Amino acid sequence: MGRSSKDKRDIYYRLAKEEGWRARSAFKLLHLDEEFNLFNDGVKRVVDLCAAPGSWSQVLTRKLRRPTDNGKSDAKIVAVDLQAMAPLPGVIQIQGDITKVSTAESIISHFEGEPADLVVCDGAPDVTGLHDIDEYIQAQLLLAALNITTHVLKNGGTFVAKIFRGKDVSLLYAQLRLFFDKVTCAKPRSSRNSSIEAFVVCEGYDPPEDYIPNMSNPLLDMDYDLYSNQLEGPNRVIAPFLACGDLSGYDSDKTYPLQLEGGKEYKYLPPTQGPINPPYKHACELKSASQLAKEDGLGHVVAASSSQIST
Numbered sequence: 001m002g003r004s005s006k007d008k009r010d011i012y013y014r015l016a017k018e019e020g021w022r023a024r025s026a027f028k029l030l031h032l033d034e035e036f037n038l039f040n041d042g043v044k045r046v047v048d049l050c051a052a053p054g055s056w057s058q059v060l061t062r063k064l065r066r067p068t069d070n071g072k073s074d075a076k077i078v079a080v081d082l083q084a085m086a087p088l089p090g091v092i093q094i095q096g097d098i099t100k101v102s103t104a105e106s107i108i109s110h111f112e113g114e115p116a117d118l119v120v121c122d123g124a125p126d127v128t129g130l131h132d133i134d135e136y137i138q139a140q141l142l143l144a145a146l147n148i149t150t151h152v153l154k155n156g157g158t159f160v161a162k163i164f165r166g167k168d169v170s171l172l173y174a175q176l177r178l179f180f181d182k183v184t185c186a187k188p189r190s191s192r193n194s195s196i197e198a199f200v201v202c203e204g205y206d207p208p209e210d211y212i213p214n215m216s217n218p219l220l221d222m223d224y225d226l227y228s229n230q231l232e233g234p235n236r237v238i239a240p241f242l243a244c245g246d247l248s249g250y251d252s253d254k255t256y257p258l259q260l261e262g263g264k265e266y267k268y269l270p271p272t273q274g275p276i277n278p279p280y281k282h283a284c285e286l287k288s289a290s291q292l293a294k295e296d297g298l299g300h301v302v303a304a305s306s307s308q309i310s311t
């Protein structure tokens with residue numbers, strides 16, 4: 001597979017490089033904004049949870065950092081990730097874990113006592129391929145993001161987060177509805193149809209009376225067997241589903257030719273800015289030195305030297 005084959009298979013990956021975005025995920029936030037007008041004039045303080053390598057932070061800076069009379073921008077953007085992220089002008093970065101109260105405190109300190117208008121979270125665990133486990137971990141990450149949000153978001157504010165539409169998703173909708181007036185499940189055009197990924201757009205933050213934000217939220221201790229499929233009557237929340245992004249836009253599941261306007265020759269572009277120290281770095285180094293074990297097509301894992309090491 002040549003370097004340009006991913007460019008052919010994935011139009012948004014290619015466009016991201018052409019337009020200078022650090023990841024194709026930028027288009028997901030842009031498509032969500034088309035539908036929900038997330039970056040209206042009142043939005044000045046934003047938190048980007050699970051932000052690396054930083055394409056959502058790039059969207060936030062391009063949309064929100066409008067210069068004021070004194071030449072400075074009035075928007076403040078705080079980005080958080082477990083991984084280090086290359087600097088971005090106008091973005092305050094915190095390298096931290098969104099499941100920790102210290103991360104919430106650090107965000108608050110940057111807003112000097114003012115609450116955030118918008119919290120976005122594109123958090124994803126390293127996917128194992130075991131669907132139940134992946135969905136469970138994703139749900140935990142979403143609830144951790146919700147916990148952080150309850151510490152920092154203003155009443156009436158908006159929370160946007162990645163969600164996996166697995167079998168227990170209605171429990172998550174119900175939990176989110178405890179805190180927000182309106183919860184919509186949205187699928188941006190740039191998110192592949194074949195993926196169970198979608199985004200919850202939660203509008204009108206309105207926590208239960210006397211709710212005290214905390215990180216040991218009992219919602220995190222979900223007993224799926226007990227509760228998930230037994231929600232009935234008013235407890236069963238069905239979030240409206242919305243496909244967003246302009247229909248004239250590209251289809252993320254289609255393969256596009258590398259033909260350019262005017263018959264110009266296609267030129268491969270390297271990614272704008274990858275993660276600077278990702279957990280898979282060592283595997284990439286082994287791969288480029290042809291030292292990574294592979295599957296032989298019969299389900300056997302073979303070492304780079306071709307000797308079978310496991311089945």
Ligand code: SAM
Pocket residue numbers: 022023025026049050051052053054055056057080081082083096097098099122123124125141
């Ligand atoms: N929105 C990003 C962008 O546009 O560049 C892409 C985010 S990437 C899909 C998911 C990120 O979630 C990873 O960078 C990962 O390090 C981060 N993440 C996963 N668990 C986390 C946690 N507990 N705390 C902070 N970040 C976490």
